[in-house]
Amino acid sequence: MNGFDRREFLGLALSASISRNVMGQDASVGGVNQTDYDAADATTLAQWVSRGDVSPPELLAEAVKRLRKVNPQLNLLSQDHIELALAASRKDLPQGPYTGVPFLLKDLGSQMRGTITSSGSALHANTIANKDSEIVRRFKKAGLVIFGKTNTPEFGLALTTEGQFLGDCLNPWNLSHSTGGSSGGSAAAVAAGVIPMAHGTDGGGSIRVPAAFCGLLGLKPTRGLTPGSRGSGMSVGHVVTRSVRDSALMLEALAGYQPGAPYGLGLPTSGFFNAVLQEPPQLKIALNLSEPDVKIDPEVHDAVMKAAKMLETLGHSVEEAAPGTNYERLNEVQNTLIATNTTSWLNAVVRARGFDITAEELEPMTHMIRREGALYSGADVAGALGLMQQFGLELAQFHNHFDVILQPVSATPAPKLGAITYREGDDLASYTGRFKAVSAFTHLYNMTGQPSIAVPFETSQSGLPIGIMLSAAMGNDAGLLSVAAQLERANPWRHRRPSIWSGT
Secondary structure (H helix, E strand, C coil): CCHHHHHHHHHHHHHHHHHHHHCCHHHCHHHCCHHHHHHCCHHHHHHHHHHCCCCHHHHHHHHHHHHHHHHHHHCCEEEECHHHHHHHHCCCCCCCCCCCCEEEEECCCCCCCCCECCCCCHHHCCCECCCCCHHHHHHHHCCCEEEEEECCCHHHCCCCCCCCCCCCCEECCEEEEECCCCCHHHHHHHHCCCCCEEEEEECCCCCHHHHHHHCCEEEECCCCCCCCCCCCCCCEEEEEECCHHHHHHHHHHHCCCCCCCCCCCCCCCCCHHHHHCCCCCCCEEEECCCCCCCCCCHHHHHHHHHHHHHHHHCCCEEEECCCCCCHHHHHHHHHHHHHHHHHHHHHHHHHHHCCCCCHHHCCHHHHHHHHHHCCCCHHHHHHHHHHHHHHHHHHHHHCCCCCEEEEECCCCCCCECCCCCCCCCCCHHHHHHHHHCCCCCCHHHHHHCCCEEEEEEEECCCCCEEEEEEEECCCCHHHHHHHHHHHHHHCCCCCCCCCCCCCC
């Protein structure tokens, strides 16, 4: 099924689900004031449910109504689980911090029992999970009502949510621009007001870049703090949100070592929500605009400088400093690990099913990465892992002198659709070089494992959001959330609305 046909199918299925179930008499939307929902974050919605002001089926009906309104324009939905969600919302939900709050999973990096996770690929179009991933289990334990999965590029191998199988996801701020990737569908859903919080994963910027392009908050937690980190540990899971406290409270529910995991043992697992309620101590902040050496859009540069001045006004010390990272090697390491991991995974699929992958089952981008990944040796991979660890040691030493690093999330606001996608004739270097010129800053912290957060800050003259990025030492997620909350109070952003908005 190609992208257009799939979008048409999902639109019809969604409409049928709404008319058949969600809009039934026992799921009246009478208890939800749309204007209040527009302004609410997920924590507020949970408070409404706890007080009995609204029921979980009513909240679900509101979210689905909003999804129906904007999905034909944005193509943010990948999988429809509305009937499952309605059944869950009518039962006794787990009592957690987000009981009854509607939620969307990213269609990559997790499985929910009895549903498809396509990973944005025709290869997995019919792969049904027989159990929940640990992160999904924790989302459910938190009381969330999962009613679908969001659009993502094939296997998360693009920094924009554009693809042949699921179709392109469009940015609600400007439909001709990218949402970023690979959590673009989730970011579009939150930015357009469908829900206040959605699942994302970040293996090179895939939470932070969509958050910045769509005017949201996006935390990449410390490696291993949330379940799912494996292999090189570059990818971690969390959420995109409209408020800092939602990110912090969700981290309280997700944090904790997953038995048997290669990362995460001994990390702090609480204190995140309390941190956002308190003013942070005076911090020493490194303003780093010199590494990597890329051309930064003047409006992005000005936003970061304005953030630096604001942080100084808030009592922090800010000075220009850079850790001296060798970005040529960094980019080589990331390409080596991503390409070889992709090749290894796809070869395992071939072994399991007993026949090779066809041209139609993968996009040309992924075929290219698989071919290039096969060219690396075991020694290449071992060397890349060693350098990745060295980057972490270098940044740890830098944090002996600085608490936080301030940078752009990306060198530009959201680029136009097609600007950073795969092109015929690309090799790994040309393909990744094109999107790393835009998102040059995020992937270092996937290498080092540090927490890093995208904070909404400005709007460009063309009406696109601009975010700034703060990064801290390993395990200091609470401190990072605290300073992000301080900026949220000093420079509020939740009142900003994109041109495509699902509410009033």
